[in-house]
Amino acid sequence: MVTQKEIDKVYSKYKKAVNMTFTELRIWSKNPLSRKASLDRSPISRNLSLLRTPKYKWGATQIEKANKTISYLARAKKIKRKKGTPKGELSPNEIALRNWGYDVFKK
Numbered sequence: 001m002v003t004q005k006e007i008d009k010v011y012s013k014y015k016k017a018v019n020m021t022f023t024e025l026r027i028w029s030k031n032p033l034s035r036k037a038s039l040d041r042s043p044i045s046r047n048l049s050l051l052r053t054p055k056y057k058w059g060a061t062q063i064e065k066a067n068k069t070i071s072y073l074a075r076a077k078k079i080k081r082k083k084g085t086p087k088g089e090l091s092p093n094e095i096a097l098r099n100w101g102y103d104v105f106k107k
Helices: 004-017 022-029 042-052 060-076 092-099
Strands: none
Touching: 004 060, 022 042, 022 092, 042 060, 042 092, 060 092
């Protein structure tokens, strides 16, 4: 059984890790570029589900999914932009980050 304290903690970490809204991620998921970095569509599906689920409906499943995203983003955000990637073009890592709910160009 997941406690409310644990839900609050993970929910807060998740909201700090991602910077895209449900609508932004849904729009991005329709962009052909979104298919160029991740092995499959599960990161997008997972994060769309988390972003549309209100905190009061979170349970063990959402905690598990959110922790995957938190962990991945913590690693992937540290990867430097590959030299030689043309300006205005997304690198594979930048595409993957968006698939996981984080837009590197969003302030």
